[in-house]
Amino acid sequence: MTRSxxxxxxxxxxxxVLACALLLGVALIADFLWxxxxxxxxxxxxxxxxxxxxxxxxxxEQLKKNKKYEKTLASKYLxxxxxxxxxxxxxxxxxAEAPVPRLDGAAVQLKNLLYVFAGYGTIDYVHSxxxxxxxxxxxxxxxxxxxxEMANSHLGMATDGRYIYAVTGQYGPQCRGPTNRxxxxxxxxxxxxxxxxxxxxxxxxxxxxxxxRLHVMGGSKEDRHEPGLEHWSLAVKDGKALEKxxxxxxxxxxxxxxxxxxxxxxxxxxxxxxxxxxxxKPGSPIFKCSRRHEVVYGDVxxxxxxxxxxxxxxxxxxNSHIEFSWxxxxxxxxxxxxxxEKHPFxxxxxxxxxxxxxxxxxxxxxxxxxxxxxxxTTLAGxxxxxxxxxxxxxxxxxxxxxxxxxxxxxxxxxxxx
Numbered sequence: 001m002t003r004s005x006x007x008x009x010x011x012x013x014x015x016x017v018l019a020c021a022l023l024l025g026v027a028l029i030a031d032f033l034w035x036x037x038x039x040x041x042x043x044x045x046x047x048x049x050x051x052x053x054x055x056x057x058x059x060x061e062q063l064k065k066n067k068k069y070e071k072t073l074a075s076k077y078l079x080x081x082x083x084x085x086x087x088x089x090x091x092x093x094x095x096a097e098a099p100v101p102r103l104d105g106a107a108v109q110l111k112n113l114l115y116v117f118a119g120y121g122t123i124d125y126v127h128s129x130x131x132x133x134x135x136x137x138x139x140x141x142x143x144x145x146x147x148x149e150m151a152n153s154h155l156g157m158a159t160d161g162r163y164i165y166a167v168t169g170q171y172g173p174q175c176r177g178p179t180n181r182x183x184x185x186x187x188x189x190x191x192x193x194x195x196x197x198x199x200x201x202x203x204x205x206x207x208x209x210x211x212x213r214l215h216v217m218g219g220s221k222e223d224r225h226e227p228g229l230e231h232w233s234l235a236v237k238d239g240k241a242l243e244k245x246x247x248x249x250x251x252x253x254x255x256x257x258x259x260x261x262x263x264x265x266x267x268x269x270x271x272x273x274x275x276x277x278x279x280x281k282p283g284s285p286i287f288k289c290s291r292r293h294e295v296v297y298g299d300v301x302x303x304x305x306x307x308x309x310x311x312x313x314x315x316x317x318x319n320s321h322i323e324f325s326w327x328x329x330x331x332x333x334x335x336x337x338x339x340x341e342k343h344p345f346x347x348x349x350x351x352x353x354x355x356x357x358x359x360x361x362x363x364x365x366x367x368x369x370x371x372x373x374x375x376x377t378t379l380a381g382x383x384x385x386x387x388x389x390x391x392x393x394x395x396x397x398x399x400x401x402x403x404x405x406x407x408x409x410x411x412x413x414x415x416x417x
C-alpha cells in the first residue's frame with residue numbers, strides 16, 4: 001500500500017532536524033577542541049617566557065654571586081700573597097706637615113736638616129722649589145727655588161755633607177720627557193751650579209757618591225718604560241766636576257727606576273726597584289700618563305771594587321719607589337714603605353706599609369715594624385733616636401692597599417734596634 005505525501009513529511013522534517021543538530025554538535029566540539037588547544041598553547045607560551053625570565057634572573061643572581069666570589073677570592077689571594085707581612089705595630093707621632101704634598105720628590109738629610117725637593121703636587125702640577133725641615137724644633141722653612149731647567153720629579157740625588165748633586169729626571173707634569181741636565185747645590189750659600197750633562201737622560205736612576213765619583217745607574221730610558229742598564233760616573237769634589245764628560249762603568253745587572261742606592265762601609269748597594277713604568281699616551285698634547293706593565297722586584301746588588309756586581313739576599317717582598325725612603329742606623333739600612341707587585345685580579349698598585357731592616361753585619365733582611373699606613377715615595381730621615389718620614393702617596397684605608405691621596409704629612413717613631 002502506498003503512503004500519502006501527507007504522512008511522509010514529518011519523517012523528513014525529523015531527519016533534517018537531526019542532521020542540523022549533528023552538525024551543530026560537531027561544530028561545538030571542534031570549537032571546544034580549538035579553544036583547549038589555544039589555551040594549552042597560551043599556557044605553554046606563558047610557561048616558556050616565564051622560564052626565560054627565571055633563567056635571566058638566575059643568571060643575574062649568579063653573576064652577583066660570581067662577583068662576590070671573585071671579590072672574596074681576590075681578598076683571600078691578596079691576604080695570602082700580597083698582604084702586609086707580620087710586623088710589630090709601632091706607635092707613630094704626627095709632626096708638622098710639609099708646606100706642600102709631594103709625590104716622586106727627592107730628599108737629602110744634612111745633620112738636623114732634611115732638604116726636600118720637587119715632586120708632583122698633582123698629576124698636572126709639579127713643584128720647582130726646596131723646603132727644609134728642622135728635626136730639632138719640628139719646623140718647616142727656608143724655602144728657595146730650583147733652577148728652571150732642573151727636573152721636577154724622578155731625580156737622582158746624593159750629597160757629600162755640604163753639596164747636593166741632582167741629576168737627570170722628568171721635566172714637567174704627567175708623563176713628560178726627561179732631561180739630561182745636572183746641577184749641584186751649595187747648601188751653605190744656597191747657590192746652584194751646572195754639572196756636565198749625562199750622555200742620555202734617565203728617569204729615577206740609582207745615584208750615589210762613591211770614592212770621589214758621582215755614580216748614576218739604571219733608571220728608565222727616554223720612553224719612560226724600557227729599563228736602562230747603563231752606568232756612568234763623574235769625578236767631583238767640593239761641588240765641582242773634575243771631568244768634562246761622564247765615564248762609562250760596568251752596567252748594572254738589572255735595570256729600572258725607583259731603587260734605593262746606598263753607600264755604607266765603603267760599599268755601594270742598589271736595592272729593589274722595578275722594570276717598566278707609565279708612559280705618555282701616544283698623540284696626547286699633555287703627555288697624559290698611560291698604564292703599562294710593570295715588574296717589581298726585591299733584588300739587592302753590591303758593586304765590588306768597582307769591577308763586578310755581587311747579588312745579595314733579596315728584600316722580604318718585592319719593593320719599588322724607595323729611592324729616598326731609607327736611612328742608615330747602627331750598621332743597618334732601614335727602608336720605609338714603597339710599592340710591591342700589582343694585585344693579580346684588579347691590577348691595581350699595592351702600597352707597602354712595613355719597615356724593613358738590612359743588617360750589614362749578617363747581610364740579612366727582617367721586617368721590624370709597621371707604618372701608620374701604607375705609602376710610597378716617602379722621604380725618610382733619622383735624628384736623635386727618631387725615625388721620620390714625610391710626603392708620598394698613601395693607601396685608601398686599612399683594607400685597601402691601592403694608592404689614593406698625595407700627602408705632606410710628617411711622622412716619627414722611636415727606633416729601637
